[in-house]
Amino acid sequence: MHDVIIAGAGPVGLFVAGELALAGCTVLVLEQDPDPTPQLKALPLGLRGLNAGSVETLYRRGLLEAVANASGVDPRRLGADREATEVPAPRDLSHFAGMTLDAADVDTATLDFRLPGPAMEGCMTSLEAVTAVLAAHSRDLGVEIVRGVPVTAVAQDDDHVLVTAGGQEYRGRYLVGCDGGRSAVRRLTGFDFTGTEPLFxxxxxxxxxxxxxxxxxxxxxxxxxxxxxxxxxxxxxxxxxxxxxxxxxxxxxxxxxxxxxxxxxxxxxxxxxxxxxxxxxDRAMQATTYRNGRVLLAGDAAHIHSPLGGQGLNLGIGDAMNLGWKLAAAVRGTAPEGLLDTYTSERHPVGARILDWSRAQVATMKPGPNAPALRTLVHELMSTPDGTTHVYRRTSGLFHQYDLGGGHPLVGRSAPDFRLEDGTRLGHLLHHGHGVLLDFTADQALSKAARAWQGRIRYAAGPVRDSLGLAAVLVRPDGVVAWTGADPQAFEQTAARWFTTQG
Known part of the structure; x- marks a missing residue:
């Protein structure tokens, strides 16, 4: 029996597998396609775009250089080891409804809480390149991948999930469906899948x-x-x-x-x-919940939409990063009450916004007697500094904010890449999938409080090159800021929401 069974060996399934294995879980990946490199994943049909948020995610797990090399991109362009003293401006933008925008019109002064680090833009890649890197990473961590076995039945009880695939039965504690827009896992386990029908x-x-x-x-x-x-x-x-x-x-x-x-x-x-x-x-559909008992959905199994703007792969990688550490904690018995349910509450609104972004582009592109006038107006608005900056914020993947109930505007957002004076960066501290407490003042009371979470949260103290006016920052394993402040008691209360000290 495995801790987790994953249906689907695409980028999302393999990323989830790597996250779980990084935390010590036993993982089995079942893939219906016997060919690990089908032609549809290779260039040119497998062409995909990684946005800045996905570049940042890969950087935080030490995978950026490998993906860049596999994609034919110079890793230095993405700034994985950048020594820059200024926040880089984006050089490219995703299009909106086929309309290209000038990255020079992005008002970088409004992009708050950013520090020098990976480039604030993405890069072109292919499904073949990303899949190959993530498959090798997963195998290195001990993940078992079985190909040519389509999932045909799923049953679950209070303790286990039984999956029938390729005529064999596999038992696990949880099942994650990452098996695409026509997901067998979603269909077999009764998830509601709702949305809008296609126009093209x-x-x-x-x-x-x-x-x-x-x-x-x-x-x-x-x-x-x-x-x-x-x-x-x-x-x-x-x-x-x-x-x-x-x-x-x-x-x-x-x-x-x-x-x-x-x-x-x-x-x-x-x-x-x-x-x-x-x-x-352009059928745009979304599961009403991403969890049904011991079965969870991620990537296209949880949501489908048109490929306009290149958001699909990036949305799936975001799902995987959010889910992996939470599911691993549930497997180990170290998840606080309700932690796994925050996967749906945090990621479902992000998916819904992407679906609406896709729908808006389709509506703008739909032919008709009034279409040219609408497109002209939209392009004029998008081409202003405010409009272009809005498109960047919506498509870069860097500015999602989860509602974590914190008072500071950085809480719930992707953490800046803080750099300690010794050169250690937050991105490096996140490579192993632990939470991180950065204590910029080396406060003794905060240090003492952090010791209770040893093994759950890495503690790093000392001055940084730019603290952005903060005294300390608690960062979840997915790179999201959970707390900022200086009060040890407030830190302990927040840590208890996301971590436990036992186990």
């Missing part, structure tokens, strides 16, 4: 163009939809506002893709060959 069928394909110059590079909104052509050879994306009628209804033939492309682009472009193709929709 989307296509992504690797093709050979007979006449590629007929198509402009970048996002191209037309009277009939949108097409995207990237510098990656043969990479094509399309949105056809057919109400999602075509998605996966029939095989994706060259004739069909060419017909759709010609209608959307208004050209007579010719596709000589289609090498690989997939379809999707």
């Amino acid at each position: 069928t989307g296509y992504v394909a690797q093709v050979t163009f007979a006449d590629p110059d007929r198509l402009r590079l970048g996002f191209n909104l037309t009277d009939n939809g949108m097409y995207l052509r990237t510098p990656l050879e043969g990479h094509l994306g399309m949105m056809d506002f057919d109400g999602g009628a075509f998605d996966r209804s029939t095989p994706l033939t060259r004739t069909h893709l060419q017909t759709v492309l010609r209608r959307i682009s208004g050209t007579d472009v010719t596709l000589e060959a289609v090498h690989l193709a997939s379809s999707f929709t």
